[in-house]
Structures are given as structure tokens and as C-alpha cells.
Amino acid sequence: MELRTIVIDDEPLSRQELVHLLNEHSELNIIGEASSAEKGLGLILQLEPDAVFLDIEMTGMTGIELAETLQKLKNPPFVIFATAYPDYAVKAFRLDAVDYLLKPFDDIQVAQTVKRLLQKKQPAAPPASKAPSGKLAVQGEDRIYYLEPEKIVYIYREGRDTFIVTEKEKLSSKTTLKELEQKLTGYAFFRVHKGYLVNISKVEELVSWSTSVYQLKLKNSDDHVPVSRNYVKELRERLEL
Template sequence: MSDPLRFLIVDDEPLAVERLQLLLARMEGVALAGTALEGAAALRLIEALAPDAVLLDIAMPGMDGIDVARAMSRMERPPLVIFITAFDTFAVAAFELEAVDYLMKPVSAERLAKAVERARHRLADKESGPLPPPATPHLEEFWVSEPRGLVRLAASDVDRISAERDYMRLHVGSRSWLINHTIARLEEELDPQRFVRLHRSAIVRRDFVTGFRRDETGRWYAQLADGEEQKVGRLYVQNARALAGRS
């Protein structure tokens, strides 16, 4: 008999944790590795317990489920992820992170059983298949929403990125797409040899910058390949100087 699939449950609502525990307890071939009520504790338990998969709530205070999943993806042997949420606005982010499944609350026993089977098959494929190539330390692609589904964008094709409230807009030529990221996270994950932050709300591909100009007030502007200009924030003038070879 094969070993049971070991799950960690992560949700900031104790009643939700209890409900998932009860649903798992009724399934064969499944074991509970542990539970956590917030993201940082979940990461510590994952390192200590090495579960096969995580039932992960997304909307949690502090480190949310997307943050936890991104942190897990950098582990040597990350567990599989099944997202569980009361909202449907995170589907693209979940897709980007290669989640096994994406379940809406309240989770039914039948729907959870399907997700568990998907996790079981995914784990079997990982164990039987060839080792994957080493992961790049930088974000190489985005999955963006289109009216008929999702489209893959290579990071190298993105000209610039601008912040719009709680979202980021990716600009590629004359088109643009909104994604659910923060600019701080993008600055950390994008290749610094390819992208540079020039403003608190703007990241630009380095080879998309064609020059700089300074106005009468001393404010710097980056001139872009599409004829537009990007204001350089005072905190990011050094980045502009380095790009121009003047650091």
C-alpha cells in the first residue's frame, strides 16, 4: 500500500481549518501533516514537516497565500499547492504559480476529492519523470487575462511596467495588461540586468530607454523607444545614472 498523501492546511480562520480537517479525515490515502493560521508559520512548518501538498488560503493578513506559494517555489523540494479562497480574483496568479487546483469556499467534499486526486497524479508524475532543469532565479514570463482565456507573455517582451492602485500594468508595444502583483515584488523578481526601476510606480526594460533629459527644475526624464517619457523619481536617480554609465 502506498504512503498517504500528507497535507498541511493553512487558513487564518480556525473554523475553515477545522472543516478541511474533517473533510480530509473522511478520505482514504490522505494524512494531516499539520495546520497553520498564518503565512510565516506555514513556511516554518513546511521546512520542518516536508508535506506533500498544502491546502492554502489566499486572503490572509500579512503574508497572503500568493506570497507563501512564491516563497515555497524557491524551496529545493516545494510541496504541491491547492489554493482555497472565497474570491475569484486570484485565478491568474494561481495559474502562474502552477497550482494543482483552485477551490472556492465553501469547499465541498466532492470538489476537494477531485483536487486531492489531481495532487496525487501530479506527485506521481514528478517522482517518475526526469528531473526538471534548474529554475531561473528571475521571473521569465507572465500569464495575463484575455477575453477568451489566458495568454503567456515573455518578460523579455515587456517594454515597461506601471503601477495602477493595487495592480501592475504590463506594456508591450501598443497593448497592455493588468496583473495582480506589487511593484516591490516585481523589482525583486525581474532580472536586474534586464529591467530598472526609475520611479516608485514604474519599471522599464533597460534597452527600451533611449536617453535622458533634465528640465529647468532639475527633474530627470527617461526617453523611451516608443517616443514616450518616464519621469525619474528622486529616489531612483542613481539607477538612471548607473544605466547611463555615470554611477
């Protein structure tokens, strides 16, 4: 699931900081930025995003006024206020805001907001089913490899190429990490970092190198896979009984 997102803030540095933090979350796709509510409204009408991160105190139309306007749309986007002013919180939630981020932003606060946003967007879960049958097709230079998903240790993106590391070899593919993640839905794969997808049945250890840096030790591999701080809690929930 990918949420198409727009960020609206008249302070360039603040907007850049928020975009940087949001880009740490692969579920979000930042499709536009605007320096005013008026420009933001134009982008929203043109691009029809799923979510909008919106400053409140801006020259001209305020964020509150824009949110009120968005409520009149047939399919309004989710609104998350991102502001330096705590005084508007009550008004914001009366407008059904998903969350209220206070500047200066921090990665933990942003991660919690993204989680709430995804929960709002997440459709009802279908009944549990068995993992799909079949093999993962990987196009090589002169052949197609058919891999058993259970034997893949991890997958990562480097530049324009994706690398699939199995118990015996490493193969390259032009298929994006997101496409492979979708193909492997139903198997025990988990996104631990923007650029890494791991078979959690292969995890042996989660190592903390510092307060914000984690790595995974995997079976049948000498490699150590980085874990984004934002994914550590959910990863532990998936791994532990």
C-alpha cells in the first residue's frame, strides 16, 4: 500500500525537513510540495493525494481554512497538521485531522503519525489464507531464474538494481523492491529499511549498535542488514511470540 502525499508549508527549511523524514517511510510517496495554502489547493485538486501534511500559520489562506475547504470535496485527503503552534489542536481535531505534529519534528513522532495514517487507510483484513504457490521469477542476462521464496535470505536495492540474496548466490534484477515486496505478499518478508526486504524466518539476531542504529544477523549469510529505527518495534512484534 502506497499513500500519495503532499506537503504544504511556507517555510522552506521546515518543509524540506518534513519531506526528508517522510521519505524514510516507503509507504509514502511525496508527489508534491507547496509554499502556500493557495498553491497547495491547486496541487490537491490536480493530483488528488491520499494525504496532506499542512502547516497552519501561513501568509494568505491559513491551514485551518484550507482544511475546511478540503472537507467539501467528494473524496477529501487525510489531513495531518504540522505546525509550531499547539493552540490549534482542538480546532484541528474538530476537522477530523489524523494527527497534529509539532515543530521541531522528530523521527519518532513522525513515525507514529505515519502509523496512524496507515491504519486509517488500511482496508479490513481478509480471512487468513495459505501462502501462495509458485516461484519468484528473476530475469538474468540470458535466462530466467525461478526461486523458492523460502530460500531467499534478503533483498536490497542499490542504485538502479535490485539484488536478491539466497542461501547459495546473489542475483541482480531490474524489478523494483516495491514490486518484489508485492509479489512476495503472503510469505515471511518484512521491510526493515527503505532499501532492504528480509525473510524474517532467516533472522538470528537483532543487534543494537547505538541508540538509533540496528543490524540484523541472518542465517546462512555473513552479511549484516541495517534496520531503520522506525521499523524496529514492528519487526520485534513480528519476530517474537
